[in-house]
Amino acid sequence: MRVMVFVKATEDSEKGFAPTPETMAMMQAMGKYNDELRNAGILLTADGLKPSSEGKRIAFDGPGRRVIDGPFAETRELVAGFWLWEVKDMDEAVAWVKRCPNPMPGPSEIEIRPLYEMADWQE
Structure with missing residues (x-):
């Protein structure tokens, strides 16, 4: 089974990466x-993803498209x-996430989502 494991953003991560002793230790871990x-x-x-301030979203409404700049x-x-x-x-994915070092300073959250597989579409 394939899963996507998301590290949720925090106010700190949205400020961008700064190479401090703390962040470098986190990166090493x-x-x-x-x-x-x-x-x-x-x-x-x-x-890892850059802050949302460097991203864009595309909103769809029928044939229309609208670009929304971050953050x-x-x-x-x-x-x-x-x-x-x-x-x-x-269960195996959860066990691995529990072993993960805290990916952010302070409180953080990780989400696990299974991917659709071809077998999911077969009768």
Whole structure:
């Protein structure tokens, strides 16, 4: 089963990355964790995202399209980074997330969402 694992944005992550001793230690811990995922054969891809102030959204309304410049409101609904994993089931994904170093200073949240697979569309 493939899952997308989202690191939710925080007010700090929306300010952008600053190479402080704390953030560099977090990056080192996350690099070690990613190595563990890779060695276990779970990690398909992973990356961090720049703040929403550097992003755009495209709003669809029938044939119409409207471009909305960032930053976007509701920081807690934004994504700061992600992994794509191949796991045997959701329990395995949860167990791996519980081992993850805190990805942000202070409180943070990680969300796990399964991907649709071809078998989901077969009768």
